[in-house]
Amino acid sequence: xxxxxxxxxxxxxxxxxxxxxxxxxxxxxxxxxxxxxxxxxxxxxxxxxxxxxxxxxxxxxxxxxxxxxxxxxxxxxxxxxxxxxxxxxxxxxxxxxxxxxxxxxxxxxxxxx
Amino acid sequence: xxxxxxxxxxxxxxxxxxxxxxxxxxxxxxxxxxxxxxxxxxxxxxxxxxxxxxxxxxxxxxxxxxxxxxxxxxxxxxxxxxxxxxxxxxxxxxxxxxxxxxxxxxxxxxx
Numbered sequence: 001x002x003x004x005x006x007x008x009x010x011x012x013x014x015x016x017x018x019x020x021x022x023x024x025x026x027x028x029x030x031x032x033x034x035x036x037x038x039x040x041x042x043x044x045x046x047x048x049x050x051x052x053x054x055x056x057x058x059x060x061x062x063x064x065x066x067x068x069x070x071x072x073x074x075x076x077x078x079x080x081x082x083x084x085x086x087x088x089x090x091x092x093x094x095x096x097x098x099x100x101x102x103x104x105x106x107x108x109x110x111x112x113x
Numbered sequence: 114x115x116x117x118x119x120x121x122x123x124x125x126x127x128x129x130x131x132x133x134x135x136x137x138x139x140x141x142x143x144x145x146x147x148x149x150x151x152x153x154x155x156x157x158x159x160x161x162x163x164x165x166x167x168x169x170x171x172x173x174x175x176x177x178x179x180x181x182x183x184x185x186x187x188x189x190x191x192x193x194x195x196x197x198x199x200x201x202x203x204x205x206x207x208x209x210x211x212x213x214x215x216x217x218x219x220x221x222x223x224x
Contacts, residue, residue: 031210031211033211033212035214040122040217041216042202042214042215042216042217043157043202043214044214045211045213048211050210056209058211090156099145099206099210099211100145100206102159102212104156104157104158105156106155107154107155107156
């Protein structure tokens with residue numbers, strides 16, 4: 001499915017819960033990214049990682065956390081501190097030589113119930 | 114911080130007409146400018162890109178132009194078809210090693 005897989009496709013979260021979104025790639029890409037998409041807001045960068053065991057905050061990191069223990073995996077945790085988590089979340093990866101070869105996953109739609 | 118402005122936010126054209134979407138960027142160090150097409154509920158797909166050493170690039174009905182001095186770039190779609198209807202995003206390759214996206218343009222092509 002394009003070499004980058006996100007799961008689940010749909011996720012429901014109760015108030016006060018942490019949830020983790022999975023992102024796995026088999027493209028041998030060094031860099032991985034998490035974006036949040038809201039209607040009319042485009043894609044906003046949450047976190048990104050250019051190498052294993054290292055990551056940087058994007059524009060809207062508050063209420064989110066990530067880890068990069070393996071090159072293939074970059075999970076995103078939406079914590080209870082994120083007050084408005086309902087959105088479409090997109091994971092992407094690139095070769096890391098800049099931003100070329102950006103490939104997106106199919107997304108996870110998170111809804112607070 | 115780095116910013117990409119995209120206009121218009123919505124665009125409606127008749128089938129067969131041309132569509133133009135414009136973007137401006139703030140980071141003068143940006144050197145890569147891709148365009149993505151996103152259909153409802155799906156992932157963004159790269160449709161064309163341009164690097165800063167090129168002023169124009171064309172691929173069948175779509176073309177992109179870049180003016181580095183003015184820091185703006187545009188997407189041109191000719192002979193539009195209903196299947197071109199989607200949201201289009203421009204982006205600029207940021208100096209931090211990530212892409213900064215515009216807010217998107219919803220293109221509607223009426224048969």
